[in-house]
Amino acid sequence: MLWIKKAWSKAARMFGAGRRRADGVVTDAAPYLTRLEMSEVDLRLSASEREFLRSAGCFRPEGLAALAELCAEKPSADFVMVAGEPPGREALAALRLGPLSGVGVVFADHVRDGCGPEAVAAIRALYTRRPVQRRGLMLRVLGERLRDEGIQAWGRLRAHPERSCNAAWALHGTRFVLPEAPLPPLPGCMRAVCACRIEARLPDARPTASSG
Numbered sequence: 001m002l003w004i005k006k007a008w009s010k011a012a013r014m015f016g017a018g019r020r021r022a023d024g025v026v027t028d029a030a031p032y033l034t035r036l037e038m039s040e041v042d043l044r045l046s047a048s049e050r051e052f053l054r055s056a057g058c059f060r061p062e063g064l065a066a067l068a069e070l071c072a073e074k075p076s077a078d079f080v081m082v083a084g085e086p087p088g089r090e091a092l093a094a095l096r097l098g099p100l101s102g103v104g105v106v107f108a109d110h111v112r113d114g115c116g117p118e119a120v121a122a123i124r125a126l127y128t129r130r131p132v133q134r135r136g137l138m139l140r141v142l143g144e145r146l147r148d149e150g151i152q153a154w155g156r157l158r159a160h161p162e163r164s165c166n167a168a169w170a171l172h173g174t175r176f177v178l179p180e181a182p183l184p185p186l187p188g189c190m191r192a193v194c195a196c197r198i199e200a201r202l203p204d205a206r207p208t209a210s211s212g
Contacts, residue, residue, distance in 0.1 A: 143178025160195035
């Protein structure tokens, strides 16, 4: 049964969200990208997350690179925060965290004094924004390749009827050249989980099995 589930999951990835609709619209570019292009997406996502951690203002600057690498390795925010042995009470107090906060010393060492709650919130926000930002980056990379091939691809920002911020609604339906489309979540978005998406129109693109 396990192999059936894996096969179904792979088929869903290849022909589900990434499949082009009858009107030529795509929201998931993964089936259209080569392995080399996916590596480029990962590099850009890593750079974006380092900048996100820096701009949060609650992490020690000398440890940002190591913290970003830790986030890239761990599957969830909880795995990042519990890394290492529990800090001592004094260390936790300096971060404004209680003994039941569950953070580990590896995470705590990256946090500025007095910024524990903000650091926890920032790490959780990083993981909630990662999927939607990765989808946006994949569409951008695809748009750049199509542009180099002489194909003009367009994207529109679509706000969610109930879970999008004012910034998203201000751009709802706006058409962008795909390589220049904004990356959700937009600056200033205060939603816990971004529900916006970029819908791309790919008139001549086809899914690829190329390894790049």
